[in-house]
Amino acid sequence: xxxxxxxxxxxxxxxxxxxxxxxxxxxxxxxxxxxxxxxxxxxxxxxxxxxxxxxxxxxxxxxxxxxxxxxxxxxxxxxxxxxxxxxxxxxxxxxxxxxxxxxxxxxxxxxxxxxxxxxxxxxxxxxxxxxxxxxxxxxxxxxxxxxxxxxxxxxxxxxxxxxxxxxxxxxxxxxxxxxxxxxxxxxxxxxxxxxxxxxxxxxxxxxxxxxxxxxxxxxxxxxxxxxxxxxxxxxxxxxxxxxxxxxxxxxxxxxxxxxxxxxxxxxxxxxxxxxxxxxxxxxxxxxxxxxxxxxxxxxxxxxxxxxxxxxxxxxxxxxxxxxxxxxxxxxxxxxxxxxxxxxxxxxxxxxxxxxxxxxxxxxxxxxxxxxxxxxxxxxxxxxxxxxxxxxxxxxxxxxxxxx
Amino acid sequence: xxxxxxxxxxxxxxxxxxxxxxxxxxxxxxxxxxxxxxxxxxxxxxxxxxxxxxxxxxxxxxxxxxxxxxxxxxxxxxxxxxxxxxxxxxxxxxxxxxxxxxxxxxxxxxxxxxxxxxxxxxxxxxxxxxxxxxxxxxxxxxxxxxxxxxxxxxxxxxxxxxxxxxxxxxxxxxxxxxxxxxxxxxxxxxxxxxxxxxxxxxxxxxxxxxxxxxxxxxxxxxxxxxxxxxxxxxxxxxxxxxxxxxxxxxxxxxxxxxxxxxxxxxxxxxxxxxxxxxxxxxxxxxxxxxxxxxxxxxxxxxxxxxxxxxxxxxxxxxxxxxxxxxxxxxxxxxx
Numbered sequence: 001x002x003x004x005x006x007x008x009x010x011x012x013x014x015x016x017x018x019x020x021x022x023x024x025x026x027x028x029x030x031x032x033x034x035x036x037x038x039x040x041x042x043x044x045x046x047x048x049x050x051x052x053x054x055x056x057x058x059x060x061x062x063x064x065x066x067x068x069x070x071x072x073x074x075x076x077x078x079x080x081x082x083x084x085x086x087x088x089x090x091x092x093x094x095x096x097x098x099x100x101x102x103x104x105x106x107x108x109x110x111x112x113x114x115x116x117x118x119x120x121x122x123x124x125x126x127x128x129x130x131x132x133x134x135x136x137x138x139x140x141x142x143x144x145x146x147x148x149x150x151x152x153x154x155x156x157x158x159x160x161x162x163x164x165x166x167x168x169x170x171x172x173x174x175x176x177x178x179x180x181x182x183x184x185x186x187x188x189x190x191x192x193x194x195x196x197x198x199x200x201x202x203x204x205x206x207x208x209x210x211x212x213x214x215x216x217x218x219x220x221x222x223x224x225x226x227x228x229x230x231x232x233x234x235x236x237x238x239x240x241x242x243x244x245x246x247x248x249x250x251x252x253x254x255x256x257x258x259x260x261x262x263x264x265x266x267x268x269x270x271x272x273x274x275x276x277x278x279x280x281x282x283x284x285x286x287x288x289x290x291x292x293x294x295x296x297x298x299x300x301x302x303x304x305x306x307x308x309x310x311x312x313x314x315x316x317x318x319x320x321x322x323x324x325x326x327x328x329x330x331x332x333x334x335x336x337x338x339x340x341x342x343x344x345x346x347x348x349x350x351x352x353x354x355x356x357x358x359x360x361x362x363x364x365x366x367x368x369x370x371x372x373x374x375x376x377x378x379x380x381x382x383x384x385x386x387x388x389x390x391x392x393x394x395x396x397x398x399x400x401x402x403x
Numbered sequence: 404x405x406x407x408x409x410x411x412x413x414x415x416x417x418x419x420x421x422x423x424x425x426x427x428x429x430x431x432x433x434x435x436x437x438x439x440x441x442x443x444x445x446x447x448x449x450x451x452x453x454x455x456x457x458x459x460x461x462x463x464x465x466x467x468x469x470x471x472x473x474x475x476x477x478x479x480x481x482x483x484x485x486x487x488x489x490x491x492x493x494x495x496x497x498x499x500x501x502x503x504x505x506x507x508x509x510x511x512x513x514x515x516x517x518x519x520x521x522x523x524x525x526x527x528x529x530x531x532x533x534x535x536x537x538x539x540x541x542x543x544x545x546x547x548x549x550x551x552x553x554x555x556x557x558x559x560x561x562x563x564x565x566x567x568x569x570x571x572x573x574x575x576x577x578x579x580x581x582x583x584x585x586x587x588x589x590x591x592x593x594x595x596x597x598x599x600x601x602x603x604x605x606x607x608x609x610x611x612x613x614x615x616x617x618x619x620x621x622x623x624x625x626x627x628x629x630x631x632x633x634x635x636x637x638x639x640x641x642x643x644x645x646x647x648x649x650x651x652x653x654x655x656x657x658x659x660x661x662x663x664x665x666x667x668x669x670x671x672x673x674x675x676x677x678x679x680x681x682x683x684x685x686x687x688x689x690x691x692x693x694x695x696x697x698x699x700x701x702x703x704x705x706x707x708x709x710x711x712x713x714x715x716x717x718x719x720x721x722x723x724x725x726x727x728x729x730x731x732x733x734x735x736x737x738x
Contacts, residue, residue: 071552071572074532074551074552074570074572074573075551075552075572075573075574075575075591078551078573078575078589078591079591288529288553288571288595291529291530291553291571291572294530295530295552320574320594323574323591324591343594343614343615344594344614345571345572345574345594345595345613345614349665350643350644351594351614351615351643387641387642387643388641388643389643
């Protein structure tokens with residue numbers, strides 16, 4: 001292994017191949033290789049999930065990409081194709097460009113990004129990228145699908161707007177249309193609160209009142225912390241007007257988990273904690289999802305998260321396009337990805353496909369509690385001239401993306 | 404509630420009689436024993452038995468957990484039911500309608516087929532990427548055949564020479580030489596292939612794809628290649644909900660029926676020209692379907708509405724809905 005700058009921490013390198021007992025399979029004369037690079041960022045040690053039941057993960061996203069490569073190769077071996085994965089992880093505050101250059105030097109043709117929005121934009125603007133296509137498997141920012149969109153940037157993870165619309169549709173089905181909103185003190189939470197307001201308006205809800213949670217993150221394991229919480233939260237929400245649901249916007253998970261059962265009025269907690277909208281969840285086992293959950297757990301020895309799922313979808317998109325076109329060439333694959341023909345089985349009941357106007361993967365979204373999936377959006381009855389899936393997220397007419 | 408359903412039934416029975424007259428089926432002699440239709444209820448852990456004459460549920464058999472595919476033993480004395488969560492095949496005595504034995508099948512059996520010549524059951528084991536071959540007389544595991552990721556659909560040629568396994572993630576039809584027990588050809592088909600059915604002369608195999616919403620027809624005589632693809636376009640229904648699952652082919656080569664999942668339709672296809680002739684509205688999330696012995700009726704399982712739709716084949720229309728258990732999955736008619 002080469003000597004690497006300290007800002008890079010290499011997780012692993014080299015192609016993964018699966019060893020199944022294919023006794024009768026004839027190797028194709030020539031094998032065409034498609035090389036994918038996964039670029040992730042080291043976890044911020046200061047940010048941990050609030051509940052000690054949630055594991056702290058260092059390989060989120062990456063394991064999804066690995067499984068995608070394995071799944072692709074299971075088909076590719078019959079077609080004279082082969083998928084390889086190179087992996088690189090950038091330290092917090094590290095140089096994304098260096099990591100990108102390292103992947104390019106390894107011969108990577110396609111990039112899957114587990115980076116937050118700012119670092120992802122650095123990748124898009126970096127000369128080392130050339131015309132390589134990047135799949136965003138982590139950043140939910142609508143801006144990346146709007147003003148800051150890029151013809152070489154595809155999104156397999158849903159935007160905040162898609163998630164908020166999915167939740168808003170379900171709450172409309174329940175006729176819980178008076179929302180009280182509590183949001184955190186981070187920039188992400190302020191953005192999410194705005195997106196929630198847009199979704200509420202789109203689906204006929206009313207935000208009767210909103211408040212910012214005034215405290216900073218508390219210690220994850222503060223002994224007896226609930227004594228204070230039990231008294232603090234009812235007082236904090238008591239002056240909110242009469243509402244059907246309490247909507248929490250806390251993306252970094254530093255206070256929202258305290259809210260269920262502590263509210264002043266007996267109301268469900270929804271949003272980023274309580275009942276949430278998510279592209280993937282361990283409780284989801286319909287439409288064959290149990291198979292994907294099991295394959296993932298065999299590989300990673302933990303549950304699959306939304307970030308793993310986003311990376312898996314990105315790699316599987318490439319696998320599906322390469323298998324159908326019989327090509328590993330950039331333009332052939334991209335033409336197919338954006339065509340009407342492209343339909344990927346994402347274990348969500350409906351095929352997933354890319355929106356041509358902003359390269360966002362349209363997908364059903366789970367509405368789930370901590371232990372059981374409550375529903376899947378789009379909800380029945382929300383019609384759309386193209387597909388009901390386009391009732392989630394920025395539609396073609398309102399998109400600000402101009403390639 | 405019994406009173407209500409009684410009231411519902413009367414007009415339906417009239418329709419049914421009318422259907423019989425229109426279909427000219429009154430000419431057919433009535434058999435001594437009415438045929439029985441078996442429905443596996445995935446969420447109830449039961450098999451419903453429907454009487455083919457009265458079209459009512461006459462028996463509900465308790466089976467293992469998560470029953471899905473079913474098949475008859477070659478001598479017609481037993482019904483085999485794949486019970487996925489019990490990792491076994493339950494065997495029901497067709498005289499007593501009780502589970503008399505159970506054979507271990509490997510992980511998560513979903514689809515099963517019975518060999519026409521040998522006492523073998525073929526089982527797709529999704530988690531292990533293999534097709535298991537069980538001997539139901541000797542009660543042994545004969546062999547395991549490796550295929551692609553998530554094997555699901557299985558089809559066997561009428562002469563027992565070829566077995567087709569479809570793999571849901573590899574999106575392939577693996578054509579297995581049943582003598583050598585080896586996959587010899589691998590063909591790419593539509594996304595998430597669910598079911599494989601041979602034409603009665605064995606010259607073609609019809610493979611349905613759930614996510615792609617299409618049927619791929621493979622030539623089984625010479626090339627084993629894709630010879631045609633049938634796509635579906637149900638007017639007024641979102642394209643994504645048109646998902647092809649169960650396939651039934653009439654023995655005279657006239658019709659093919661394809662269950663189209665959450666679009667709640669069954670496609671009627673001309674087996675010779677591959678032209679889609681009609682879409683019949685049935686219950687919600689239609690999953691599998693089966694013809695009765697004289698092919699005058701088609702029965703469909705409708706998972707979400709929890710019922711079976713009876714279709715008159717001559718008139719090509721639904722004549723009755725029969726409530727069964729929760730999430731009916733498979734259907735098979737006693738030969």
